[in-house]
Each structure stands twice: as structure tokens, then as C-alpha cells.
Amino acid sequence: MGSRLLPTAAAALFAVAGSVTALIAGAPTAIALPVGAGVGGLVWAAYAITHRLTRPAPSASARPATGRTDSQDADGPTDALPEPPADAARWLTRAAAAADRLEHQCRHSPSASLWPALATAATSVRAAADRLTAAAHAVRVIDTSGAPADHRVLYGEQERLEEEALALPDGPLRRAKQDAALATGERAATLKRLTELRQLLITTMEATALRLEAAAERGAMLLSLQAATDASTVPPDLTALDHELDAVQAGLDTLDEITRSLHGTAGERPG
Incomplete structure (x- = not known):
């Protein structure tokens, strides 16, 4: 002023x-x-x-807060994580909901003897739900590779090239046709394998998510039984809950094996 x-x-x-x-x-x-x-x-x-010509440019602190950095203003919004395919996303959603339910049950457990078991189960279920995200990412990678395309079309293309090669006399042109047929067959075999792995990933994600839901239901049943009985005289039976958690771990191990197979398929050269 x-x-x-x-x-x-x-x-x-x-x-x-x-x-x-x-x-x-x-x-x-x-x-x-x-x-x-x-x-x-x-x-x-x-x-x-004179004041207009010599006035310093406004500093960054004087600019209105927009929640964006200079690089974001220049280059647009930062890349967000890509959305998983719809058939994988549904199991991610259900797994996360199961983890939420079990954590809620743990927080409201009235039994001192039951709370440690529910807390351990809730931690395991949340970790399992998070690990399903990696499987969903693997599904998305397969989709972007073109594997869902009909590999049978490529096999038909391979047969055509092989027939054309046989009709040619021995020489460079025939060998080129044979090489093209071989490359097409290798691509078809890779896409077929990737498609099979994709189906196995989705099916295993489904089974694991259902096991997570079953674990959450077991936790709810334990709470109900503890509320209906004298918790100090009747220890909780955790057999069914442990069984579901073991099944969840087995599903995660299977997903790890499928992911390793996916890496092998991406790098191998079919014979």
C-alpha cells in the first residue's frame, strides 16, 4: 500500500x-x-x-494452488496405473471387500481369546487380496500382447505358407516361404499358450477370492459362537478358518507358478 x-x-x-x-x-x-x-x-x-517494465515475475509461491506441479502443467497429468481387465477386476473387488469385512470383525471382537486369531487371519487375508493385484496385472499384460486374438487364424496362415513353399522349386524363394511359415507357427503357439495361461489366471483368482470370502464368513461365525457361549470356558475352534487360509495360500502359490510360466512363455522360442 x-x-x-x-x-x-x-x-x-x-x-x-x-x-x-x-x-x-x-x-x-x-x-x-x-x-x-x-x-x-x-x-x-x-x-x-517504469514499474511495469521492472516488476518481477510472480513467484511460484504466489501462484494459485492448483494441486499440480509445473511438469504436470506442461506435460499433462501423470500416468495413472492402468485399470485391470474387467474379468480380473471383479475378483479384486470381492477380495478387498472380504479383507475389509474380516478386519471389521477383528476390531469388534469381544473375546480376548479370539482376537489374536482374527487379527492374524485379517492380516493374511489383506496381504492375499493385495497379491491378487499382481495376477491382475499379468492378465492385462497378456491382453496387451494380443494373445486373445484367435490363434487358429495364424495356424491357418501357417498351413497356407507351407503349401505355397512346397509348390515352389528349391531355392531362396522356397526357403523364405518356409521361414515365414515357421515364424507364423511359433507366434500362433505362443499366443495359444498365453491364452491358456490367461484363463488359468482368471480361474485361480476366482477360486482364491472365494476362499477369502469364506475366511471372512468363518470369522463372522466364530464371533457369533463366542457371543452365544461363555468365551472363558469354550475355546474357539479355528480349524475351519485355518483350512480356508491354507486354501488361500495354495491359490497364491498357484498364481506365482502361473506368473513364472508367463515369463518363461514370453522368453522361450517354441520348437
Whole structure:
């Protein structure tokens, strides 16, 4: 505020000085006053122009907060994690919901003897639900590779190339046709294998998610039984819950094996 008043005061002083100078020089009052005003106006205009040219650019802290960085403003939003395929996403959703339910049951367990078991189960179920995300990512990788395409079309293309090669005399052209047929057959075999692995991934994700839901249900049943009996005299039977958790771990092990097979299929050369 003070920086704005200084040029105004200076302009007023120059206006008065201009008027006094004009009066001393013998100019009539009708002329002296406009002369003083003109001098003041020139002073203000000179300051305004100088201030505009020398004003520093606004700092980053003075910019309005938008929640975006400079690089995001220049290059657009950062890449978000890609959405999993729909048939994989449904099992991720159900697995996460099962983990939420079991964690909720653990927080509201009235039994001191049951709480440690539910807490351990809730931790295992949440970790399993998170690991399903890796399997969903593997499914998405298969989809982006083109594996869902009908590999039978490629096998038909391979047969055509082989027939054309047989119809040619021995020489460079025939060998080129044979190489093309071999490459097409290898690609068809790889896509067929990837398609099979995709189906196995989805099926194992489904089974694992259902086991997670069963574990959450077992936890709810244990809470109900503890509420209906004397918890101090009847220890909780964790056999069924342990069975479901073992089944969940088996499903995760299977998913790991499938993922390793996927890496092998991507790098192998079919014979």
C-alpha cells in the first residue's frame, strides 16, 4: 500500500512545484495550474511505465494452488496405473471387500481369546487380496500382447505358407516361404499358450477370492459362537478358518507358478 502512495505523493509535489515555477516566471494562474497538473501527470506516467517494465515475475509461491506441479502443467497429468481387465477386476473387488469385512470383525471382537486369531487371519487375508493385484496385472499384460486374438487364424496362415513353399522349386524363394511359415507357427503357439495361461489366471483368482470370502464368513461365525457361549470356558475352534487360509495360500502359490510360466512363455522360442 505504501509503495503505491509514494509515486502519488511525488506526482503531487511535482505538480505544486510546476505551478509555483510557472507563477514565478510570470505566467497567469489560469496557465500555471494546468502546467503544474501536467508535470504531475508526466511524473505518474513515468513511474507507471517504469514499474511495469521492472516488476518481477510472480513467484511460484504466489501462484494459485492448483494441486499440480509445473511438469504436470506442461506435460499433462501423470500416468495413472492402468485399470485391470474387467474379468480380473471383479475378483479384486470381492477380495478387498472380504479383507475389509474380516478386519471389521477383528476390531469388534469381544473375546480376548479370539482376537489374536482374527487379527492374524485379517492380516493374511489383506496381504492375499493385495497379491491378487499382481495376477491382475499379468492378465492385462497378456491382453496387451494380443494373445486373445484367435490363434487358429495364424495356424491357418501357417498351413497356407507351407503349401505355397512346397509348390515352389528349391531355392531362396522356397526357403523364405518356409521361414515365414515357421515364424507364423511359433507366434500362433505362443499366443495359444498365453491364452491358456490367461484363463488359468482368471480361474485361480476366482477360486482364491472365494476362499477369502469364506475366511471372512468363518470369522463372522466364530464371533457369533463366542457371543452365544461363555468365551472363558469354550475355546474357539479355528480349524475351519485355518483350512480356508491354507486354501488361500495354495491359490497364491498357484498364481506365482502361473506368473513364472508367463515369463518363461514370453522368453522361450517354441520348437
